[in-house]
Amino acid sequence: MVSEKISPYISFTREEWAKLRFNTPMTLTKAEIKELQGINERLSVEEVEKIYLPLTRLLNLYIDASQQLHSVTDQFFGQATRKVPYIIGVAGSVAVGKSTTSRILQSLLSRLPEHPKVQIVTTDGFLYPNATLENKGLMDKKGFPESYDIKKLIHFLSDLKSGKDNVRAPVYSHFTYDIVPGDYIEVDGADIVIIEGINVLQTPVTNEMLSRLYVSDFFDMSLFVDADEVDIKRWYIERFKILKESAFKDPNAYFNRYANLSDEEAEEVAADIWNRINKKNLELNISPTKYRSTIIFKKGKDHLTEKISLRKV
Ligand SMILES: Nc1ncnc2c1ncn2[C@@H]1O[C@H](COP(=O)(O)OP(=O)(O)O)[C@@H](O)[C@H]1O
Numbered sequence: 001m002v003s004e005k006i007s008p009y010i011s012f013t014r015e016e017w018a019k020l021r022f023n024t025p026m027t028l029t030k031a032e033i034k035e036l037q038g039i040n041e042r043l044s045v046e047e048v049e050k051i052y053l054p055l056t057r058l059l060n061l062y063i064d065a066s067q068q069l070h071s072v073t074d075q076f077f078g079q080a081t082r083k084v085p086y087i088i089g090v091a092g093s094v095a096v097g098k099s100t101t102s103r104i105l106q107s108l109l110s111r112l113p114e115h116p117k118v119q120i121v122t123t124d125g126f127l128y129p130n131a132t133l134e135n136k137g138l139m140d141k142k143g144f145p146e147s148y149d150i151k152k153l154i155h156f157l158s159d160l161k162s163g164k165d166n167v168r169a170p171v172y173s174h175f176t177y178d179i180v181p182g183d184y185i186e187v188d189g190a191d192i193v194i195i196e197g198i199n200v201l202q203t204p205v206t207n208e209m210l211s212r213l214y215v216s217d218f219f220d221m222s223l224f225v226d227a228d229e230v231d232i233k234r235w236y237i238e239r240f241k242i243l244k245e246s247a248f249k250d251p252n253a254y255f256n257r258y259a260n261l262s263d264e265e266a267e268e269v270a271a272d273i274w275n276r277i278n279k280k281n282l283e284l285n286i287s288p289t290k291y292r293s294t295i296i297f298k299k300g301k302d303h304l305t306e307k308i309s310l311r312k313v
């Protein structure tokens with residue numbers, strides 16, 4: 001008897017997945033393509049059509065099914081149907097493309113026939129402020145599980161899933177490299193909320209009561225953006241070099257001291273930050289969460305998605 005490898009996932013090649021778009025009326029107009037390229041000018045239209053349109057179709061089916069489940073549960077309790085947002089988690093390494101993926105999804109999902117309101121919340125807003133990280137000796141552990149106020153994030157998600165209005169999340173600035181005091185993003189009346197962050201599929205680190213809840217307990221589905229470490233490191237360094245020529249030039253930028261580095265020096269600095277912090281975090285805390293997600297997108301060296309794995313159980 002031939003032994004079969006048991007996996008909870010069913011995997012598709014790029015071409016197999018592209019066919020699953022079927023005939024959903026989701027062709028992109030020129031204006032829509034332009035808008036998507038505003039998200040990321042290097043994004044290929046073919047990638048959107050082959051990878052993201054089938055994903056949008058699948059999500060539309062998942063969202064319909066979840067609404068039906070909500071309404072039968074409310075019927076069972078004999079109460080009126082509540083409006084609760086559908087929550088999608090987007091996970092993966094620093095610089096793998098989570099924010100680009102989230103923004104493509106936001107753009108495509110908001111074009112569904114019902115025109116749902118789609119909001120993105122990034123979990124970096126739940127990092128402790130630099131002053132606290134410094135006190136705790138965690139400045140070189142930014143992004144590690146202990147650098148986040150997970151209780152605050154769980155409260156935020158619990159409020160969202162209880163159908164509360166005007167739920168606020170704190171805001172992080174990559175420009176000041178710190179939490180922005182007093183600033184917040186408000187989620188109100190959203191039909192779909194995308195929660196994007198390196199830590200969204202992690203399990204609790206302490207034994208406190210609240211930590212028995214996982215962040216992902218509040219997700220309706222999740223997507224893990226995956227790639228080889230050598231590629232992610234290159235994207236991290238490339239992004240650092242682009243920022244050196246733009247945002248870092250502002251005297252108020254946290255990384256302004258790197259603005260006048262040569263390209264070679266900038267590569268060295270970025271590679272050092274990568275190796276000391278983000279690579280370690282990827283290996284220790286992020287990669288191990290991959291198989292907790294509903295869908296895994298494995299990207300190749302040119303950012304094109306090569307393999308799609310979808311949880312079947
Ligand atoms: N689909 C894509 N096509 C081309 N470039 C991309 C794509 N996704 C991400 N990138 C580039 O890779 C880098 C990291 O992406 P980003 O979305 O900022 O990552 P993250 O949010 O995971 O830190 C950026 O420079 C971005 O422009």
Ligand SMILES: CC(C)(COP(=O)(O)O)[C@@H](O)C(=O)NCCC(=O)O
Binds near residue numbers: 142196273
């Ligand atoms: C704030 C972050 C942990 C968040 O990562 P993101 O969710 O943006 O991918 C990361 O951008 C970071 O600052 N890491 C620490 C090392 C560094 O400066 O890259």
